[in-house]
Amino acid sequence: METEGEQLCEAARNGDVAKAKALVESGADVSFFDSDGLTPLMHAAKLGHTDLVKALLEAGAPWNALSPSNQSAGDFAMDSGHQEAYEALLNAGIQAELILGTIARKTKKNGDFEGDYLEDRVTFSEDKLMDSDSKAVMMAWEKPLMEAHAKAVCSGGGNVLNVGFGMGLVDTAIQQYGPTTHTIIEAHQEVYARMLRTGWDKKDNVKIIFGRWQDVLSQLESYDGIFFDTYGEYYEDLREFHQHLPKLLKPGGIYSFFNGLCGGKEEQLWSAISLTPVC
Numbered sequence: 001m002e003t004e005g006e007q008l009c010e011a012a013r014n015g016d017v018a019k020a021k022a023l024v025e026s027g028a029d030v031s032f033f034d035s036d037g038l039t040p041l042m043h044a045a046k047l048g049h050t051d052l053v054k055a056l057l058e059a060g061a062p063w064n065a066l067s068p069s070n071q072s073a074g075d076f077a078m079d080s081g082h083q084e085a086y087e088a089l090l091n092a093g094i095q096a097e098l099i100l101g102t103i104a105r106k107t108k109k110n111g112d113f114e115g116d117y118l119e120d121r122v123t124f125s126e127d128k129l130m131d132s133d134s135k136a137v138m139m140a141w142e143k144p145l146m147e148a149h150a151k152a153v154c155s156g157g158g159n160v161l162n163v164g165f166g167m168g169l170v171d172t173a174i175q176q177y178g179p180t181t182h183t184i185i186e187a188h189q190e191v192y193a194r195m196l197r198t199g200w201d202k203k204d205n206v207k208i209i210f211g212r213w214q215d216v217l218s219q220l221e222s223y224d225g226i227f228f229d230t231y232g233e234y235y236e237d238l239r240e241f242h243q244h245l246p247k248l249l250k251p252g253g254i255y256s257f258f259n260g261l262c263g264g265k266e267e268q269l270w271s272a273i274s275l276t277p278v279c
């Protein structure tokens with residue numbers, strides 16, 4: 001006898017919106033994981049049933065749940081070439097991030113904000129930088145991706161800005177291109193202290209600005225290449241940074257960024273975009 005959760009997964013595979021809605025109304029769990037570790041939303045996404053994806057999202061299905069192979073419903077939709085379903089999931093993720101960002105900001109203003117990454121301890125090991133909840137801020141396997149970002153933002157030479165030092169992977173790669181100036185903004189005290197210990201402040205072309213990028217904007221100039229990769233921030237912060245780009249980036253300059261809006265590693269592929277502003 002199938003459980004309601006299993007029936008919901010089957011309805012999702014069949015693209016049966018009416019059946020899925022009826023099951024949800026009768027109490028079926030939209031967060032159900034079947035024996036393969038997949039949710040109804042993942043099944044619907046994998047097969048490109050966009051209407052069902054939308055109905056499940058409306059019913060509160062978690063867009064960012066991960067399968068045993070660390071894939072989200074969005075990853076399944078993208079891998080199977082279901083663009084419409086992928087976009088529905090991406091929009092749900094962005095909306096959730098906007099709402100969470102607003103809540104976090106309001107809570108912060110009220111003074112009872114907890115879990116501010118910048119106030120907490122971080123731990124460095126050979127291959128990762130971890131926050132106080134043992135979540136990875138940065139991992140060594142991201143090196144090739146950081147090297148690609150560095151290549152992009154250094155392609156015009158000149159003055160380069162990097163926001164967020166982390167393990168210094170992108171900055172090490174940027175140094176290899178010998179930019180005229182290389183400005184680095186870092187807000188975490190311990191990361192900053194490690195930059196000093198490892199001699200980043202002694203490099204001829206490097207200027208370190210300690211502080212949150214939001215607070216040090218007045219110290220910035222215009223750059224030929226900019227890379228942005230912070231941690232513990234929201235989509236709203238990324239959007240706010242983008243609003244400063246017309247001033248921060250020289251005409252024809254290259255901007256590239258990383259964000260962590262999706263659940264798995266795939267996020268890094270679609271966020272590795274460089275752009276040239278029209279300004």
Ligand SMILES: C[S@@+](CC[C@H](N)C(=O)[O-])C[C@H]1O[C@@H](n2cnc3c(N)ncnc32)[C@H](O)[C@@H]1O
Binds near residue numbers: 164167169185211212
């Ligand atoms: C994911 S790591 C960056 C990794 C880096 N791209 C690398 O190649 O190693 C994010 C960094 O951004 C810093 N950070 C977080 N919020 C920031 C902010 N508002 N302004 C500047 N730096 C910030 C964090 O302390 C952390 O060092």
